[in-house]
Amino acid sequence: MLVRAAKKRIKILVATLSLLILIAIFSLVVLRDNILYFLSPTEIKNSENLNYSKKIRVGGMVKTGSVSINNNEINFIITDLSNEIFVTFKGTVPNLFSEGKGVVAEGKLKDKKFFIAKRILAKHDENYMPPSAEKILNKDVK
Amino acid sequence: MLSNLGNLFITLTLLSSFLLIYYSAVGLKKNGSLIPEKIFRISKTQCLFTILSFFILLVAYIFSDFSLINVYENSHTTKPLLYKISGVWGNHEGSLLLWIVILVIFSLLFLNLNKLADKKFRLFTLIFQNILISGFLIFLITNSNPFSKLYPVPNEGMGLNPILQDPALAIHPPLLYLGFVGSSIYFSAALASLITKYNGSNFAKTIKFWVLTSWFFQTIGILAGSIWAYYELGWGGYWFWDPVENSSLMPWFLMTALIHSILILEKKNDIYLWVIILSILTFTMSVTGTFLVRSGILNSVHTFANDPSRGLYILIFLSIMIFSSLYIFYKYAPSKKSNFQFLSKEFFILINNWFMIFFLIVVLIGTLYPIVLEVISEQKISVGPPYYVIVMAPFLIPFLYFVSRGPQAQWFSAQSNNKKKNFLVLFFSVVIILVFFYFTKVKDVLINLILIFSIYLILQTILDFFRNIKKNYFNLSRIISHLAFGFLIFFISINSIFSTEYDLNLKNGEKIKLDNYEIELKDLNILNEKNYKKIVGNVIIRDQKKDTFEFLEPEIRVYNMPETVTYEASIKSNLFFDTYVTMSNLSGSEFYNLKFQRKPFMILIWLSIIFIGVGGFLRLLPMRQKK
Numbered sequence: 001m002l003v004r005a006a007k008k009r010i011k012i013l014v015a016t017l018s019l020l021i022l023i024a025i026f027s028l029v030v031l032r033d034n035i036l037y038f039l040s041p042t043e044i045k046n047s048e049n050l051n052y053s054k055k056i057r058v059g060g061m062v063k064t065g066s067v068s069i070n071n072n073e074i075n076f077i078i079t080d081l082s083n084e085i086f087v088t089f090k091g092t093v094p095n096l097f098s099e100g101k102g103v104v105a106e107g108k109l110k111d112k113k114f115f116i117a118k119r120i121l122a123k124h125d126e127n128y129m130p131p132s133a134e135k136i137l138n139k140d141v142k
Numbered sequence: 143m144l145s146n147l148g149n150l151f152i153t154l155t156l157l158s159s160f161l162l163i164y165y166s167a168v169g170l171k172k173n174g175s176l177i178p179e180k181i182f183r184i185s186k187t188q189c190l191f192t193i194l195s196f197f198i199l200l201v202a203y204i205f206s207d208f209s210l211i212n213v214y215e216n217s218h219t220t221k222p223l224l225y226k227i228s229g230v231w232g233n234h235e236g237s238l239l240l241w242i243v244i245l246v247i248f249s250l251l252f253l254n255l256n257k258l259a260d261k262k263f264r265l266f267t268l269i270f271q272n273i274l275i276s277g278f279l280i281f282l283i284t285n286s287n288p289f290s291k292l293y294p295v296p297n298e299g300m301g302l303n304p305i306l307q308d309p310a311l312a313i314h315p316p317l318l319y320l321g322f323v324g325s326s327i328y329f330s331a332a333l334a335s336l337i338t339k340y341n342g343s344n345f346a347k348t349i350k351f352w353v354l355t356s357w358f359f360q361t362i363g364i365l366a367g368s369i370w371a372y373y374e375l376g377w378g379g380y381w382f383w384d385p386v387e388n389s390s391l392m393p394w395f396l397m398t399a400l401i402h403s404i405l406i407l408e409k410k411n412d413i414y415l416w417v418i419i420l421s422i423l424t425f426t427m428s429v430t431g432t433f434l435v436r437s438g439i440l441n442s443v444h445t446f447a448n449d450p451s452r453g454l455y456i457l458i459f460l461s462i463m464i465f466s467s468l469y470i471f472y473k474y475a476p477s478k479k480s481n482f483q484f485l486s487k488e489f490f491i492l493i494n495n496w497f498m499i500f501f502l503i504v505v506l507i508g509t510l511y512p513i514v515l516e517v518i519s520e521q522k523i524s525v526g527p528p529y530y531v532i533v534m535a536p537f538l539i540p541f542l543y544f545v546s547r548g549p550q551a552q553w554f555s556a557q558s559n560n561k562k563k564n565f566l567v568l569f570f571s572v573v574i575i576l577v578f579f580y581f582t583k584v585k586d587v588l589i590n591l592i593l594i595f596s597i598y599l600i601l602q603t604i605l606d607f608f609r610n611i612k613k614n615y616f617n618l619s620r621i622i623s624h625l626a627f628g629f630l631i632f633f634i635s636i637n638s639i640f641s642t643e644y645d646l647n648l649k650n651g652e653k654i655k656l657d658n659y660e661i662e663l664k665d666l667n668i669l670n671e672k673n674y675k676k677i678v679g680n681v682i683i684r685d686q687k688k689d690t691f692e693f694l695e696p697e698i699r700v701y702n703m704p705e706t707v708t709y710e711a712s713i714k715s716n717l718f719f720d721t722y723v724t725m726s727n728l729s730g731s732e733f734y735n736l737k738f739q740r741k742p743f744m745i746l747i748w749l750s751i752i753f754i755g756v757g758g759f760l761r762l763l764p765m766r767q768k769k
Binding site: 026033037055057072073098 | 375376377500503504507508511521522523524525526527528529532533645646647707709724726728731733735736737
C-alpha cells in the first residue's frame, strides 16, 4: 500500500516538475524573441555588433530645434548630449513629447545615425531624464 | 504649524502601535476569552490619530500651505479643488501616508468584526498587523515624511503633473491601495493562525471577507487605471504590459486563486497550508509591487520620480517580511494529509490555482527579467507585449474550459452526468464561430479557438444559471463573475482583431481620404480655462460606406503650472465601438497630427470587468448579514 502511494506521489511530482520545466522553457524562448534592447546614441555609436533587423529602443533627449514635421512624418534628433541620432516617425507622439525633454523611441536602426521609429513612448514625469544623459549631466556638474 | 501637528499625529500613531504590540503580548499571557477593553481603546485612538494626520495633509493641500515641501512640490493655488485633494496621494509621501491610514483602519476593523474568533488568534493578528504598521511608519518618518518643512516659504507651488489631473486617476490609487493593503490583514492572520493553530474552516470564514474585499477593490482599481491609460495616454490602448501595471496584476492573480481555494478550506477543511502560502504571498507580492514602482529600478514608461534609498528600505523590509514568514511557516506548519478526488470540485479549484500561479510566473518573469539582466550584464532591455500574449493566450483555451467545467462538479466526488450536454454546447459554440468566420475570415487559429471557448464558457454559465433556478439555490456571484469573465475574453479578442488605426498629418481646413473614411480638420478654436489654455480641433469623420458623420473635438492643452502640453483624446462611444481621435502639434508647426481609431466593444470590455467585480461584491453582502 505504502509503496503504491509513494510511487503515485513520485509520478505526480515528476509530472508536475516536467510540466513546470516545459512552461519555463517555453516562456524563456518566447521571452528571448521579444526583448527590446534599450540603447543610448553613444551606445549605438560604440556598439560593434548591431542587429539592424531587430527592434530596439533608443532613449535620450529631443534635441532643441531639431523637430520638423510634414504631411506624413515627424523628424527629430535624439541626443544624449555627447552623441546624436536622427529619428523619423510616422504617427502620433504622446503627451509630454517636446524639445529638450526625455524621449524613448521604439523601432529599427537603418544605420548608426538613422533610426526609423514605430512608436514613441510617453514618460509620466516631466522631470524625467534618460539615465545615460543624467550620468553625463551629473559629470558636468562635478 | 500644520507640519508640527502632522508630525505629532504620526508619532502618536507609531506610539499606539508599540502600545498595541505590548498590551497584546501581555493579553496573550492572561487567561480568559475576552480581549482587554484597553486594547480596543488604543486601537480606536490610533485610528483617530492617523486619520487626523491624513486630514492635516489634506487641509495643507486644500489651503495650499507651501511651508510643507510635499505640498510645494505637488500642488498649485490655481489647481481645481478635486485635484488639490487627489494631489495628496498623487505623490510618494502622501500615498505612503494613505497606505498607512488604510492599514490602521483595517487593523481596527479586523479587531472589531471578528468577535467570535479565538482570542489568541486575534491578538497575534493585531501584533503582526502593528509590526507592519510600525515598519511603514518608520519608513515614512525617516525617509518619506510628507510633513517636512520648507523655509523660506515659497509663494507658489510647482504644480501637479497635468496628466495626473484626471478623475479616473484621482480614485485609482485609493482603490488599488484598498486592494494591496487589504491583503495585509490575511497576511497577518495567516501568520497568527499558524502560531495559534486556529485553522480550518473557522480561519477560512474569518479571512474570506477580507480576501473578497481586497479582491474587489483590486479589480476596480486596475479598471480605473486602465480606463485612465485608455483616454489619457492617447495611444488608444488600455493595457500595455508595463511593469507598473504588472505589479498591480500579480497580486490580483493571487487574490483570485485565494478566493477560490478558500472555499475548499471552508467547506472541506483541506489545503490549509496552501491557503496560508497564498495569503502570505499576496501581501508579499503587493509590497514587491510597491518596491518595484517606487525604487526606480524599473525601466518603465510610467517612471515616477523616485530615489534609490526608498527602494533599499522597502527591500530590507520585504526581506525581513519574507524570512520571518518563512521561519514561522516552517516552525509551526502542521503536517496533514490531503484527500483529493479526481474531477471533484476541489480538483477544478486547484486547477484554477495552477493557472493563476502560471499567469503570475509568466508576468513575474517578464517584469523581473530586465532587472536581473541589467544587474548581471548592464544591458538595458524591456520585454515587449507580444511575450505576454504569446505565452499566455494559448493557455486561455484550457483555462476557459476548466472555468466552465468546474461549477458543474460536485464537492468530494467525481460524478458528472452532463457529458452529452457539454458536447452539445461545445458543438454549438463551434457553429457560432464558424458562422462568424464565414463573414469575417479571421484566419488566426488561436484567436478562433479562444473565441470558441469563451462562448463555450458563456453558454455553460447560462446553463448553470438555469440549473440553479431548478434547484432553487443561487450562486449568483459565481455566475456573474464567470459570465463576465467569458464576455471579457470574448470582447478583448474581438477588439484585438478589429481595431483599426490611422495616423495622419493635416493642416487646418484640410481633408484626406483613407480606406472608407474621409477625415477633415475643419477648424481650430482657442479657449482659456482656469489653469490651462486649450486648442480644440473640430474633426469630422465621414464613413463613406455607411454615409454617416461623426464630429469629434480633440484638444491640445497647455497647462501653465508646471508648463506642460497634453493631448486630450476625443472619444465617441456606443455599445459596439469607440471612435477615438487624438490631436497633437509639435513646435508650432502648421501640421496637426491626428490619430484616428475605431475600437470595437470598449464599453463592453469595461462593463465586463465591472461585472467581474460585482460578482465578488455580491458575495460580500449575505456574509455581512449572517453575522
